[in-house]
Amino acid sequence: MILGAKRLFYLLLLIVLLIKPHTAEAQLLGSAKTTTEEPEKTPEDSLGRRTPQGTVNGFIKAISDQNYLRASQYFVLSKRSYRKTAERIRIVKAFQQLLDQGGNFSPSSIISSKEIGRTDDDLATGVDLVGSISTSKTAIQLYVENQSDDSQPALWLFSAETVEAIASADVTGEKTFLDRVLPPVLIEKKLGNVPIGHWAVVVIMTVISYLLARLLLFLLVYIVQKLWKKADSENGAAVVEALVLPVQMYLTVLLFVGLTQRMGISIVVRQRFSIIIITIGILAFLILLWRMTDFVTMFVRSKMIKNGRVSAVSAILFLSRTTKVAIVFIGVIAILGIVGVDVTAGLAALGIGGIALALGAQKTIENFVGSVSLIADQPLRVGDYCRVDDIKGTVETIGMRSTTLRTAARTIVTIPNGQLSASKIENYAHRDRFIFNPIFTFRMETTPDQMRYLLVELKSLLFAHPAVLNTPPIVRFTGITADALKVEITAYIEAINFDTSQEVQEDLLLRMMDIIENSGTSLAYPSQTLYMTRDILPSSEKSAEISETVKKWKDNNELQLPKFDPKRVEELKDTIKYPDDGSFKPEEE
Template identity: 55%
Template sequence: MPTVARAQLPGNTEPAKEAAPEMLYRDSLGRETPRGTVSGFIKAMADRNYIRASNYLALDRARRKAKERERIAKTLQHLLDQGGSIMPTSWLSSKSTGRTDDDIQPGTDLVGSVTVDGEAVNLYVENVASNDKTPLWLFSAETVQDISSATIEELWLDQILPKPLKESFLGGVPVGHWLAMILLIVFSYIAAWAAIYTLLLIIRLFWGKARTEPTKGVISAFGLPFRLYLAVWVFIFLSQSIGISIIIRQRFSSITVTIAIVAVLILLWRLTDYISTYSKNRMSRRGRISAISIILFLRRTAKVVFIVLGIISILSAIGVDVTTWLAALGIGGIALALGAQKAVENFVGSVTLITDQPVRVGDFCKVGDVSGTVEQIGMRSTHIRTGERTLVTIPNGDLSASRIENFAHRDRYLFDPVFELRLDTTPDQVRFLLVELRALLYSHPKVNPDPAKLRFTGVTTTSLKLEFWAYIEAPNFDTFQEIQEDLLLRMMDIVTTSGTAFAMPSQHIFIARDKGLPEEKVAKAAETVKQWSDAGELQLPKFDPKKINELKGTVAYPPEGSYSAKKVNGL
């Protein structure tokens, strides 16, 4: 069905024919939306067709004569030229219902303001059509009433312009106004540059921190964006103050909004660059190389987001409907998120590893059943070099959710061997061993005495069990093994001195040729225990704290006669 176009002009007293409900009528002057009404009024003024411009005003019957209509349209144009303003075109509603997200009653939109005899007057457009008719937006009757009796004075710019520049028109505007706009653009930028330069100079002079990083870099990042933003506001203010035509200013409104958006984007871009560079340098100095890849990835992601949002904002500022784009972007984002779910999981895992730092490059750790040294923590995965020199790659998402045992952060090492003695070891020999082995633990300078435990824990079918529990102070695993080796050798000497021996993991059959345990050593161990007992110095079941203090550090370590002891003594 073809669309019927019909101009709806105020004062048309001819009754309109009723149309079928499905018939759509389009207004030939484009007054179906607030944006269409304002744009149509501006275009009519640019064409200097004030009768057509008056068709965008809600005129009562007394104001429908041609001269009166022309006068009111010219008055509104003059008031707009004389310091008035209209919202940028992109901010005006392009919907037939107008804006519904403001506090103004439905069917009415605020589109600008003017000054009438020293008082500010808001400009409203309203839908004057009935509910069952095609929307018809006009400058409201209240607005027309407020401006109709305004006093018109010659514009300041027109007072100083030469006659040829006022009488020659370009695009419906005197040529002098165009020249004034060019001069204002140059002057606004120079004024903004001077103001921001002076402000930054004052800040650096009176705030010492502004001359050092990171404050210096942050302040520098604000320089250009603030200069552009201030230039826009200076330009808008001066163009209104000197009386430049609203026709030019409305055409430049999208440009000024675009420049403001670009200024914000430049600020975000420069801050992102500076913060990422500063953070990357700090991570490099701290040796956290794995964090640099995260920082660079976040910087690239942020810049992509800025570019997308900037394009959408600029298109919206110049009047392009981006609703469909946003919907498509949202659907695309959901699809991308679903498709890249595992990648996002690994990225979040990478961030977790960088922030919590359960492991670092060079740490020896155990993840599940994999043990080895961490060689690289990347954006997607972590590489672990095992003891067999194989390279295991674990996705960071799995790694962050796993139980990680990090051996690199141990402050001490557990020493917990179990000695199994021959079944024919006598009780006094066990007592001798308990005292002497504990004395060794307390006296060794590399063993933490709190706690340092040794207990006779049981009798099995093949042996008597002595269990140790102590911590060795060592900076790394290699040193721990050296100290553990020294302790075990000293303990073997003590076991040999006691006259007993370690049990074999098998049953023993005694035959006549077996001489048994050496009687002299057995008797000597028993005599030593008897002397301790008679003197009240048997350190069982606990050691005397005074005795522990006397024993601390009395064992020579490294042991005498070893290469390490010779090196320590400077020989």
């Protein structure tokens, strides 16, 4: 008995040992694997009714294939109507007939392709307007409605109100214009499940719409030329020419849509052409932007050249090319969106690429912005002599990236526009006058009467000289230094350029030297300089003569200090002959 129990125990132990490794291995393997629950994907609908766009496209496809039972599955039908196959087919055919007579769907690219539908309209959530029907007897708004709740996948169907309005519409006895005029053979024979006559009429209507658009445009241009006086000018003709092609394309599209809808062309054909029509409309708008960019560029460029702002031309051309690139880019994005290509990922990639490009081209962008500010503010022009920081030179060119200056040493200095726009610019070419500001220091032996004489005569010279502006010049005895008597002069020279002002300044200084010599005194030498020369004493005779002259001024109340008598100023004006006799005068040659 005991032996039998032991055998049973060993047998159970052997079974446990054989099973346990596999169990442990299974647990280890199981622990190595992590089960990730994938989110449940929305099951596809075989009829494509998850979005409003899919519902409309699926319905058009079904009536194009003449599969009316399938087309009825895009309707919200009552149980009674759904059980009756004939009733379902009748409603679909009535819908198609109403659409052919005067109905239309929105272009496929405009209808929402999202399961939630449009959220930017005034309709309730889960309801979208996708088209309308307008005939002599019927006016129906076509709505699609999401029939599922939040816990279920979206299911968009034509709403019960829309279907009820279609079902109750009287379409008996009504024929479209094409059904009445086309021969039966062109209606019976079909291409793509559409009567071949409809395709032929589409081609004919395209040609007719184009010719009518040209005729209307000709009349419109004629009226504009009669009413607008500037239509025959260069700018007016450019504006008219820029508008002709896009307006003609718009008129062609409008005429084609209006004529085809009223003639009763199949909705299948019109819906297929809707993408082409919108694409043409977008192209017309892009062409209008392109041509208006050319016109604005031409107008501003001619204006800048006329005003002498030649440096702005390069910036205008650059901005024009940039605008055109943006127009092409926007046009491609818009057309791809109309065709049905999802451009969201592409736009995100371009945005990231644009940021990377902007970071990499930071200096280039800085220089471009600097050039725009230089053109707008115009602190410099080509030909101006200026100083930028510690660089002096004449402006040679103002480009989109940099500005070049030619220095007095005939070297070319290139300054990036970004740095130039942030620098201190001193433009000498914009001066309306040139300052004349010498400082004279006279010997300490100069007598007070000699100083009075100097002040009067120097100021008289400035009043009398024709190249000195009429603004009162300033001649002042400003101080006594350790080694001289100081006199400061401030006046303004009227000259057309810097070289002419230097000529006038030279003449003034020479005349002032004559006055100083006649006064009997002389300029002081700096005390730091040691002159090993024989000292020439001031002339006592001239000093006495000057003292006598100043005495007469005082006795007659004619000392023009501290102010000049206005009558004396008028007497002095332009009494000096400049240039002086004996000077070369090119105008006389």
